[in-house]
Amino acid sequence: MIELKGLTKTYAGKRVVDDISLTLESGEFGVLIGPSGCGKSTTLKMINRLVPLSGGRIVLNGDDVTDLPAEQLRRRIGYAIQSTGLFPHWTVAQNIATVPQLLKWPKSRIDDRVDELMAMFHLDPVEFRHQYPHRLSGGQAQRVGVARALAADPEVLLMDEPFGAVDPLTREVLQAEMKRVHQQTGKTIVFVTHDMDEALQLATRIALLNHGRLVQYDRPIEMMVTPADDFVREFIGQADLGLKLLSRRWVHQYQRAPSLEHHATLPGLDHCWQLDDAGRPIALEGARLDDDSERTEVKPEWTATPEMSMKEALSRMVWYRVMVLPVIDDQGRLIGEVGMQGIMGIQAANGMPAS
């Protein structure tokens, strides 16, 4: 748990961080966001004391951070930054082992930990263990940077715009991986970004800062539905608010039992799935956007999984011109379906879907 209490930073008489108080519970994914110069990075760097505090307190799992020697504190806190800051003269394995080395772990334990982290980030040890950073792609380097930050199993992970310097495609992949790693490790994460879509994708809590002050601290859904003021509303962006909401909804919240025979009388169910012997969907009869009577062969590109966001599901429906997607489990078996009507139906019935 991290508590910021009246946190203040003054540079040359100017308050760049002004009386920020918030609590992030253990296991939460907190995102600090705001326009450039809002004090989000400064706030983050005060947590591991790369920037000294001018006022207020930071309490990390009960310990005031200023009570600990700075180096000792930083070894308890993972730190990943933009453009990685990997040590160019060390191999991938040496880079990941940075903090365990400083903590003087025995060699076998360090080796095991490096292997474990490389597996977690899908980096093949044979190929990458002894590779130097300049041989890595941007995405690979960033993975190593996050792996290094996690190496000594820190209590908290601080991330300062870690995906700011990679291309949009890689960024999406890294975001998905970060989400998975957060779920796998249950780490408390504080993440700085200026990209609202990234915040909505990753955060369980968003702190929106402006001119050094905390404007709103809320769950992503609440921030979208009940913005504190016009600044928040503007920063989130109104244009595709509906899609942004769907990016925080998951297929398993919307899926219903699959229709295995035609129901001409029930609206939205005048279609049916054909399954193979193993229960995998092979074709869809009806429910085409253009021709309702057509039979469509099921392709992996337009299937959905329960963990997929509804934004992604909707995108697949539109792109592949079907009104309904099959929801499949890891063996590819049909466990449900999610459709255009489903999206509208829940929205209409419950007003706003609960989180």
Place this chain on the structure above:
Amino acid sequence: MNGTIPGVPRLRAAAAGNLRLGALIVLLVALTLGMAQLEPLFRALFPDLGNPLYRRDSFLNLMLAHIGLVLVSSLISVVVGVAAGLFVTRPAGREFEPMVSSLAAIGQTFPPAAVLAIAVPLAGFGFAPTIIALTLYGLLPVIQNTIAGLGTVPATTLEAARGNGMSASQILMRVELPLAMQVIIAGVRISVIINIGTATIGSTVGAKSLGTPLIAGLVGNNLAYVIQGALLVGLLAIVTDLLFERLERHYAFGD
């Protein structure tokens, strides 16, 4: 060192480089030990000279004395230069950076002959004034390159080092110095090569070096002496330069 698998052309180039360096070292040793064997050659080249081979001292002694001068002065230059470069890049010494840089630059602009002229009354003749002149002259490239090398360490790398809990001395030893090493060694290389050439003038104030036959030849109008001294100094400089090139390459990390 940088984890790449060298391709065949690179292997060939490396093999050719090894061969060239080996040949030059053999030539240097052979000429140092066997200059006397070339006496007929010099006699044929300079028929007017009564004594076309320098015999007042063995070329081995001169070579060892020369290397000794360069080694001692360069060692002092490196220790003082790197220490000064480190000092002015730490928070405590940052304000001294302009002063140290200009002092080193002044040391470089003084002609070594002038330094010798000043040093002789203070330190007497021979070894000591030569060491003073060479040390002062070799200081600037070391200091400059130490400062420049430490300056090439990216800010994000330093931030990552601090953020991962390294102490100031750990950052210096594990991150800054290894990353700056290539540039620092380039500075030492310049300093040493300059001093191999400059050490010859030490002989004007009585320090024994490969400059001794050179000066004797210039004074006595004996071109053969000049060639014998210059040949060995030149070869020594080339071999040393090639050795440093290798050392530098050892500290190249990709980019």
